Amino acid sequence: MSQENNENLRESATFDRTTMAEIRRAADTGIYDIRGFGAKRKLPHFDDLLFLGASVSRYPLEGYRETCNTRVTLGSRFAKKPIIIDTPVTIAGMSFGALSANAKEALGRGATIAGTSTTTGDGGMTPEERGQSSKLVYQYLPSRYGMNPDDLRKADAIEIVLGQGAKPGGGGMLLGQKITDRVAQMRNLPKGIDQRSACRHPDWTGPDDLAIKIQEIREITDWQVPIYIKVGATRTYYDVKLAVKAGADVIVVDGMQGGTAATQEVFIEHVGIPTLAAIPQAVQALQEMGMHRKVQLIVSGGIRNGADVAKCMALGADAVAIGTAALVALGCNDPKWDDDFKKIGSAAGFYDDYQEGKDPAGISTQDPDLMKRLDPVAAGNRLANYLRVLTLEAQTLARACGKNDLRNLEPEDLVALTVESAAMARVPLAGTNWVPGQGF
């Protein structure tokens, strides 16, 4: 009889097999586990929310006849040239270096077909990415790898990154095996050595300095393009207020399910708050300042389908950003490479060692042979298809709630399945009028 079928064996909930495997791994190596991807633990999430479709008290819109607007303008507060996107699903910042040039090109191609924006990452802007992205957001990161004023002026928006959901308060490390000649040249560092990305900006500290930094970037770009501030979700209410006060056009809040190219497992799983909990805090901050819809809110971290998009919008977001889901649409963790995943000790659907640069799907790698496995045109088309589906699904749900614009969705359209999600999302527990923390 196998152990799994022996009813007398009882697995510890505290010391389960995954936990014990990690203890053994730590004992073997003496070093913490580093990996990519996002939080893998079960968290209160959008699956814990449901929409209240229209019936007698509300009337729905006809699915195939009545329009439901998905177009959103981002950055209208101060920028002379705000970004207009056709779908409120944008592509989150991911670096060339962490990702292959083909993957970055594919992200640009897919986003452009869908009429939305994509975002650079640590390491600067590549010509492939700029060339294929009709709307490109240029990240301004603490490391300033590849940062230069020419690319700053080529950008359609600039995103000052203060943190990301997978590791709020943490920097990064691109391991030497991914540092090819090109990556090294873009970052002004020797080939093959580990490249540390700082956790805080080198030339300013605190919100008052941030206001001056934002003004500097506006001056350099002659106030043409929007300036986003991206924060990892932690003290979201306060962070959003400070970012708005500092002069941001757009706030990006990345929940703890957001992905990363590489960081410590302990960081990914134990720092930050779920995306679901962050949105109401951000919206409250904006509303109290009279800036909701004036400063746009982009939410990211664990968005997978049109329902997630619609739920973010209903909670008050103006748009969402996807990272992990976009990579999966390109081909990340595709079962067709399962044999190759197994050769490196993983399996399709489980692969998260992006930092090792051995991705069989050719996405999180700089290996020339592996990179060739990803056709940027075909992968871009896959991403565009996926973005269309997200948009159509979100529209379907909005129409069912009687809304002719995704941004007309509201918290009143939602209920929660669990007490935890009701408290975090600040919507009633299904079948009740009870919002935990707000009395009866």
Add this chain to the structure above:
Amino acid sequence: MITVDLAQKTVRELNQSLHTENNIETHREWRVENTKGGHNIAVGLDADIKVDIHGHAGYFCAGMNKTAKITVHGNAGQGVAENMMSGVVRVKGDASQAAGATAHGGLLVIEGNAGARCGISMKGVDIVVKGDVGHMSCFMGQSGSLVVCGDAGEALGDSLYEVHIYVKGKVKSLGADCIKKDMRDEHVKELQALLDSAGIEEDVTAFTRYGSARELYTFKVDNASAY
């Protein structure tokens, strides 16, 4: 020469003028007056022009400069010449912290002292400081040169990559992975050239060179105490 009086014009108007092609093609020399410590003066320039700033400048003066020759006839605030790409920025007085932060190229000369983190994460710029530099200077410096004619504060060159550091005076302490190195002929020549470019006369034989031990280039658990 064009004179811009910041008592009459805004920093926005100044910078827009300095970014406008017709203006900078016609007028190669600019004088800025009544700065009163204003922030973001002469940022994002991309032309072979000369800008003299009379008075003290606030944060990020000459930020992301390309090609232009900018002189601050006073003190400069935080992040002067941050992320500079090329050109020359000269501060006649003192500079606050993070001078030349992440700068990729060009020459930054500070004739007074520089505060903490001078040259933090520098990526190819040459920085010459006639006076002292504060603590954590050249932290995570990647490439370029830092010359200090006075003393350096604590943790000089912490987590250094490939910057060449030359200090004439005392160093309060070295940061992780930063070590004293021999001054070979090529370094003497390099230092002399840097001082000549900066217009500063010093005895190059009085300097000590510092650089990376390269022990932290690859993450090793044995070095955990250094992180």
